Amino acid sequence: MTRPVVLVGFVAAALGSSIKDFQPDGSVIFVEEPDVVRKRNARETVAGSALVRELIEWEFHLPGTADEFYHVHRDLDPAAVVPLTEYATPFAARLAERYGLPGAGFGAAQILRDKAVLRQVSRAAGIANPESARVEGPDDVRAFLAEHPGKIVLKPANRQASVGTQVITDVDDVEQAWENCVEQDEGIFVPDRAMDLRMLAERFVDGDEYSVEMLLRDGEPLFANVTGKRLFPGPRPVELAHVVPADISGELTALLIEETRRLTGAAGFRTGIVHCEWIVSDGVPYLVECAGRFAGDGIIELIQRAYPVELNRAYFSVMKDEPVTDVLPRKAEGGAAVRFVSIEPGLIEDVRGVEKASQAEGVFMCDVGVSAGDRFEGLTSSWDRVGDLMVTADGPAKALRLAEEAVALIEIDVRPDGEEREKAAP
Numbered sequence: 001m002t003r004p005v006v007l008v009g010f011v012a013a014a015l016g017s018s019i020k021d022f023q024p025d026g027s028v029i030f031v032e033e034p035d036v037v038r039k040r041n042a043r044e045t046v047a048g049s050a051l052v053r054e055l056i057e058w059e060f061h062l063p064g065t066a067d068e069f070y071h072v073h074r075d076l077d078p079a080a081v082v083p084l085t086e087y088a089t090p091f092a093a094r095l096a097e098r099y100g101l102p103g104a105g106f107g108a109a110q111i112l113r114d115k116a117v118l119r120q121v122s123r124a125a126g127i128a129n130p131e132s133a134r135v136e137g138p139d140d141v142r143a144f145l146a147e148h149p150g151k152i153v154l155k156p157a158n159r160q161a162s163v164g165t166q167v168i169t170d171v172d173d174v175e176q177a178w179e180n181c182v183e184q185d186e187g188i189f190v191p192d193r194a195m196d197l198r199m200l201a202e203r204f205v206d207g208d209e210y211s212v213e214m215l216l217r218d219g220e221p222l223f224a225n226v227t228g229k230r231l232f233p234g235p236r237p238v239e240l241a242h243v244v245p246a247d248i249s250g251e252l253t254a255l256l257i258e259e260t261r262r263l264t265g266a267a268g269f270r271t272g273i274v275h276c277e278w279i280v281s282d283g284v285p286y287l288v289e290c291a292g293r294f295a296g297d298g299i300i301e302l303i304q305r306a307y308p309v310e311l312n313r314a315y316f317s318v319m320k321d322e323p324v325t326d327v328l329p330r331k332a333e334g335g336a337a338v339r340f341v342s343i344e345p346g347l348i349e350d351v352r353g354v355e356k357a358s359q360a361e362g363v364f365m366c367d368v369g370v371s372a373g374d375r376f377e378g379l380t381s382s383w384d385r386v387g388d389l390m391v392t393a394d395g396p397a398k399a400l401r402l403a404e405e406a407v408a409l410i411e412i413d414v415r416p417d418g419e420e421r422e423k424a425a426p
Contacts, residue, residue, distance in 0.1 A: 002027045006078045008092040009085030025050040039188040066094035080319035089292045102271035104292045111267045112292045115157040125266035132202040138178045144201040151204030167235045207281035212260040223328040224257045244302040245332045247396040302336035335396035339403035341387035345378040346416040353409040360406035362391035
């Protein structure tokens with residue numbers, strides 16, 4: 001029987017991705033928290049997939065559970081252990097160690113999972129970081145704001161998808177911002193039990209945002225891409241669009257890749273893929289955060305189409321300690337972009353233009369997840385975006401232009417609470 005690949009964290013999209021092109025039937029085992037399995041109907045979803053051998057329910061968020069899993073499943077003999085979600089990275093790294101398989105390394109995974117620790121380690125290695133401090137309440141935030149006049153960012157040290165992150169410009173806004181930020185309900189994506197709350201206050205860095213997606217084996221980069229980012233306006237730094245590759249100079253591309261390589265070295269990251277976010281201000285890349293897993297938001301799909309490259313296959317080969325047989329290009333041949341959709345809060349009365357947008361030039365995916373009668377509570381994190389659209393083109397600038405043109409065809413009518421009907425542009 002084929003040695004299985006253990007995927008930690010249930011991601012339904014993985015079942016329809018290119019994984020099925022290089023993993024045989026019955027070769028994938030999912031590990032997910034029992035509450036998440038129940039809330040996301042994961043058993044019903046995997047039941048229809050020939051790819052999945054088993055779904056194991058395990059409280060992998062908790063300390064010591066990777067070692068516990070190893071002792072209960074010592075005969076599993078996996079070919080690889082792969083984290084699919086942010087919260088899965090320490091468990092997956094430790095489990096890979098116990099089975100003697102390639103991985104990030106448990107120490108590195110723990111550093112990347114805590115933004116405060118990551119700041120401490122990377123700053124000591126000479127990597128530029130904004131000034132930051134752990135905060136335990138509004139008084140601490142006000143004190144930090146007094147020491148760092150201007151905009152600051154209040155954010156959790158241990159969450160994902162921009163959950164609980166807000167830009168603060170006025171001391172009078174601190175109390176309400178704290179209340180907003182500590183409400184970090186991720187619904188169906190996390191267990192029902194409470195998660196530790198650790199908050200940071202940081203100086204706001206004004207500049208262009210990028211991410212670097214890098215595949216490494218034994219600490220050496222095999223492939224790297226720089227993605228350009230745009231944010232929705234407002235105090236919540238939620239991403240509006242990603243463009244692959246970033247439409248920037250070769251010098252800046254090389255600098256961002258080199259800083260990511262230095263960061264992974266500083267953390268001791270060994271084998272796997274990272275998604276590192278940067279803000280460039282006055283030519284200096286400042287670290288935002290770094291995840292030891294695949295990028296979300298469709299970035300991997302954009303990379304695979306823009307270069308093109310079989311990045312999924314290469315990643316799994318590296319994690320299985322096998323040779324990478326596909327060519328890993330250094331430069332993209334085209335461009336790709338994803339543009340997200342959001343609306344004002346209120347009652348949705350009508351959704352039009354989705355079919356037209358899906359048929360626009362370059363579009364290969366268009367999805368809007370709301371319909372008439374739904375109520376939208378507002379944009380507070382990446383989970384709240386109501387739709388997305390992906391395009392390919394012969395370059396990044398054209399890809400972004402086509403994405404903007406296509407998303408403009410989508411019309412969503414919203415009736416704000418207590419107001420007359422109005423049309424909200426996506």
